[in-house]
Amino acid sequence: MTTKQKNHKKPAKKASPRNWQAPTKPSSGVQNKEIRITAIKDGTVIDHVPAAKVFDVVEILNLKSHKDVVSIATNLDSKKIGKKGILKVAGRELTKKEVDEISVVAPQATINIIKDFKVKEKSKVEVPQQLTAVFRCSNPKCITNLQPIATSFSIIAKNPVKALCFYCERVMGAEEIQLR
C-alpha cells in the first residue's frame, strides 16, 4: 500500500513540465489536481478520504472556524478507494478523538504530520472500539434522535465499519453512518 501511495505522489510533487501532456490519460488528471493544492509548512495532511466524506472530515475537525490555511481537493481518482479527497490543514495537529472519528467516515485515510514542508510522521487511521457524540443513529425511532442525549456506539466490524447503537441496539452499516 505504501508503494502505491509513493507512486501516486512522487510525480505530483515533482516538476510541472510533465504536467501539460498529462490530460490525455485519466490517471494523470490526479497529478494535475494534486499539484493545485498548496503545500503546507507545518500541519496535517489527511489523504485517502472518500470524496463523499470530505465534508464530514471538515465538520469533524471544525475547519469552518480554522484561522490558518486549509486546502481541500476532492473527486480525485484513487486506485484504492475510487474517488478520493485530500485535506491539508496548516498549523494544526489532530487529537486522538478526531482521528478516531475520521476513521469511521474514512477507514482508509492516512494522516501525515508535516513539519517544515516534510512528512514527519505518517500513519493510517484505526477504527476504535467505541464512539460517542458526533455520530447520529440511523434509526429514526431511536431515543437519541428524539431526546437531548449524546449517542454512543460500539464498533462491531471494521472493514467495512459496522456500528452498534448503545441505546436502540440497531447495527448501522458504513453507508448509514452520518454526523449529527
Place this chain on the structure above:
Amino acid sequence: MGGIVFKGRDIISIRDFSGEELLYVLSIARRMEQRPQPALMKGRIMASMFFEPSTRTRLSFTAAMKRMGGDTIGFAKGEVTSTKKGETLWDTVKMIEAYSDVIVIRHSLEGAARLSAEAASIPVINAGDGTNQHPTQTMIDLYTIQKEIGKLDGITIGFLGDLKYGRTVHSLAIALSHFKAKMYFISPTALKMPEYYLDELEQKRVTFHETDDVLKALKHLDVLYVTRIQQERFADPLEYEKFKNVYKVGPDILNGAKKSLIVLHPLPRVGEIDPALDEFPNAAYFRQAANGIPVRQAVLSLVLGAVK
C-alpha cells in the same frame, strides 16, 4: 453460583446476560413457582411507566409484585400529562425513582429503557422499547421451553411469521445462541430475519436455515415459535391475505411433526393459530403466558436483592 450478581442490576436487553445468568433466572423462577413467597416484597414499591399501552404486560408485572406482598404505583398511556408538556424522559425517571424501589418501563422509542437506566439509580426493567427488546418476554420463552422439553441445550426451534420486525424472535434467537440451539427461520421473503441478526448468529456459530416452507422444517422441530404477521407491514393487502393463509398453524401441522413438538406464541394472536389447535397438548402458548408470573417474580426479587 459464584460470580452472578443481580442485586441493583438493570434488565434492559437479553444481550446483557450470559447463558449461565439466564439459567440462574430460570432456576429462581422455578423456585417461585414451586414455593410462592407472599411476603417477600413487603414494603417495596414497583413503579410502572407505560408510555405505550400494553395491558397484558402491565398486569403481569403488577400481579407478580402483588403476589409477593409488594405495592405498585405508576401510570399508563393517557394519564401522563407532564411528558406531553415536553418533560424529558430523563427528568420523568428522576422523579419516579424518588417514589419507588424498582422501575418497569414500556416506551415506543427504541433505547428508552437504556436511557432510563442511566438516569435512575434504582434498577430499571425494560418491558418493551419499540421493536428493540423485551427481555422478560424472552426469559418467559426460555423458561417455557426448559419446562416443557426439559432442557435448552441443543434443541431445534423454528421461528414462523414476521421475522423482520418480530423483536421476540430476535431476542429469543440471541438468547438460545448460548445453548447451541439449531434454528429454522420460516417466513415470506419480505419478512425475513434482518441480515445483521443473521450475521450475529453466524458469529456465534449457530446452525440455522432459512426457508419459506413450514412443512420442510417441521419434522426437525422441538419448538415452533409463531409470531403475529401484522397487516400494516404489507404494502399490498392482497399479499397480506395470501401470507396469512399460508402461515396459519392448525392441528394438521401435527401430522408432519415430532409427537413432542410444542407450539409457542407470545400472544395475543390474530389468526396465526387456529383455535382448534388449543385442545392439543402441543399447544403450549397459554402455559407460556402463565409462566409470566413466576419469571417476573424472579426478575423483580433478584434485582431488589430479595433472593440470592
